[in-house]
Amino acid sequence: MTTQIILAGFGGQGILFAGKLLAYAGMLNGKEVSWLPSYGPEMRGGTANCSVIISDTQIASPIIQKPDVLLALNGPSLEKFEDAVVKGGTIIYDSSLIASAKENADVNICGIDATETAIRMDAKTLANMVILGKCIKETNVFTIDQLKDALKKLMPPSKAALYDLNCKVLDAGYEL
Amino acid sequence: MAEKMLMKGNEAMAEAAMRAGCKLFFGYPITPQTEVAAYMAKKMPKIGGLFMQAESEVAAINMVYGAAGAGARVMTSSSSPGISLKSEGISYIAGSDLPCVIVNIVRGGPGLGGIQPAQSDYFQATKGGGHGDYHLVVLAPASVQEMVSLTAEAFDIADTYRMPVMIMGDGMLGQMMEPVEFENLPKREVPEKTWATTGTQMKRKKNIVNSLYIEPDALEKMNNERLERYELVKKNEVKVETVNAENADVVIVAYGVMARVAKTVMQMMEEKGIKVGVVRPITLWPFPTEEIAKVAESAKAFLSVEMSQGQMVEDVRLAVNGKKPVYFYGRNGGVVPSPDEICAEIEKIVGGMK
Known part of the structure; x- marks a missing residue:
């Protein structure tokens, strides 16, 4: 099986890190993975995206034409990629920041209050983790525990104190 | 491991x-x-x-x-x-x-x-x-x-x-x-680097x-x-990877990340019943001229796919040496050819053969 995921949002929302976490979790669970960022004159407030492929077989092109999953944390990102999502795919978007997604009966569309949820938990920079929690629930790429294990290994020692909070936020996203 | x-x-x-x-x-x-x-x-x-x-x-x-x-x-x-x-x-x-x-x-x-x-x-x-x-x-x-x-x-x-x-x-x-x-x-x-300028210590002739x-x-x-x-x-020192090229309808020659896109194209075209092969030069110099010449014995056509206006295609043509048609598809300036674009190009080539 191959799952192609595009994560997109504003620079500074932790899009690239969230993608790296998915790829890392895939690697730890014996999958082939690739993580391809958009790069350029990106900055906080600009747009950023990354393409993550998780597969049981060798990954040919790391570029995603038609994602199975789109995680969108701002309006421009949703507009840019929503039409590309495959039939039967999933879109999860942050309804705190995006009014609505285009209706599409062929796609599982979930608007969740990611940013609001993160703020309520006193973790305003962790909307990315709320979205990832929901992504795990909707897609079954991994279990939430596999993702938490990966997070533990990926977080630098200087941020280890934030591990528990990240996990709580992941759980909150999973429950939404 | x-x-x-x-x-x-x-x-x-x-x-x-x-x-x-x-x-x-x-x-x-x-x-x-x-x-x-x-x-x-x-x-x-x-x-x-x-x-x-x-x-x-x-x-x-x-x-x-x-x-x-x-x-x-x-x-x-x-x-x-x-x-x-x-x-x-x-x-x-x-x-x-x-x-x-x-x-x-x-x-x-x-x-x-x-x-x-x-x-x-x-x-x-x-x-x-x-x-x-x-x-x-x-x-x-x-x-x-x-x-x-x-x-x-x-x-x-x-x-x-x-x-x-x-x-x-x-x-x-x-x-x-x-x-x-x-x-x-x-x-x-x-x-051993006997030619290196490491100081003679009055023991050998100087290296220049x-x-x-x-x-x-x-x-x-x-x-x-x-x-x-x-x-x-x-x-x-020639290094090359050849996949599925024998008797292929079209062999894509591509290097680096383009070769991976080519492999995606290969899978997509297989579903349409068109046999696509991939030759991936790993050394660009020396170029895998002999390997491509060998592939040209049985493959029907070549398509060089590049993120350029067409550079490697010249070496592909020299290697194929007129035995089979050689086509080119590329995007440039930072644009990467998509699998869909390349598939369309292959369908054009195969369509022209019939």
């Missing part, structure tokens, strides 16, 4: 170089290869090596020239405009028969161009760049793991033939992350590093000796 790490191509390449014994790195920052220098700056001091950010690309390549002359394993990296600046120095290094490793993480050109991935430096890398009759061995990895193994091998190839080796990636390969491991990197026996030969006969002799080594490289 060795533990895998998730790393960016640029960083993995820097790590591989250090593990291959590179102790000196001279560079100047430029997107999209800056992570190579950043990684070297962080790690080199820890292994007793030296990272130096030179005042310019021209300075950096001449520092490489000096270090290589003294027999050190030395590396520099840059992206397209920076490689143009380094080209004079590269010609001098080649003319002085010195080994070194040069990385080009190619971006769109010409001029300052852009910072997105491209393959438009193929001519520069394989046909010269600098002046004079010289060649670089040009290695074109297609994955982060291959960036690691080819980087390690690059130093041994350079030392074996006393010539500069270029690793040519693109912005996408440099920036993307994939799992890598650093165990069992390729390693060869390499000749030089590319200036005023007497035409002397210069021709030096150049012809080098030519003999180039012939050996052509005989021994």
Whole structure:
């Protein structure tokens, strides 16, 4: 099986890190993975995206034409990629920041209050983790525990104190 | 099994170089290869090596020239405009028969161009760049793991033939992350550097590093000796991956990340009942001419797919040598040909055959 995921949002929302976490979790669970960022004159407030492929077989092109999953944390990102999502795919978007997604009966569309949820938990920079929690629930790429294990290994020692909070936020996203 | 790490191509390449014994790195920052220098700056001091950010690309390549002359394993990296600046120095290094490793993480050109991935430096890398009759061995990895193994091998190839080796990636390969491991990197026996200018200590005749030969006969002799080594490289060092090419309707010739897109196209076309093969040159110089000629015996047509306006396609045509039609498809300026675009191109070719 191959799952192609595009994560997109504003620079500074932790899009690239969230993608790296998915790829890392895939690697730890014996999958082939690739993580391809958009790069350029990106900055906080600009747009950023990354393409993550998780597969049981060798990954040919790391570029995603038609994602199975789109995680969108701002309006421009949703507009840019929503039409590309495959039939039967999933879109999860942050309804705190995006009014609505285009209706599409062929796609599982979930608007969740990611940013609001993160703020309520006193973790305003962790909307990315709320979205990832929901992504795990909707897609079954991994279990939430596999993702938490990966997070533990990926977080630098200087941020280890934030591990528990990240996990709580992941759980909150999973429950939404 | 060795533990895998998730790393960016640029960083993995820097790590591989250090593990291959590179102790000196001279560079100047430029997107999209800056992570190579950043990684070297962080790690080199820890292994007793030296990272130096030179005042310019021209300075950096001449520092490489000096270090290589003294027999050190030395590396520099840059992206397209920076490689143009380094080209004079590269010609001098080649003319002085010195080994070194040069990385080009190619971006769109010409001029300052852009910072997105491209393959438009193929001519520069394989046909010269600098002046004079010289060649670089040009290695074109297609994955982060291959960036690691080819980087390690690059130093041994350079030392074996006393010539500069270029690793040519693109912005996408440099920036993307994939799992890598650093165990069992390729390693060869390499000749001792008896020619290095390490000081005679009054015990031997002095070694001289030089590319200036005023007497035409002397210069021709030096150049012809080098030519003999180039012939050996052509005989021994060609690397190519061929997939599904026998009797294929269309064989895509593509290198680096384009070859991976080509493999996606191969799978997509299989569903439509069209047999697509892929030939992926791993060495761009020496070019896998014989392999492509062999494939041309049974394949019906060739399509060179590049992130350029059509550069490698010339070498593909020379290799196919009129036996079969050779087509080209490319995007440039930082645009990557999509699988859909390439599929459409193949359908056109196959449609024309019927």
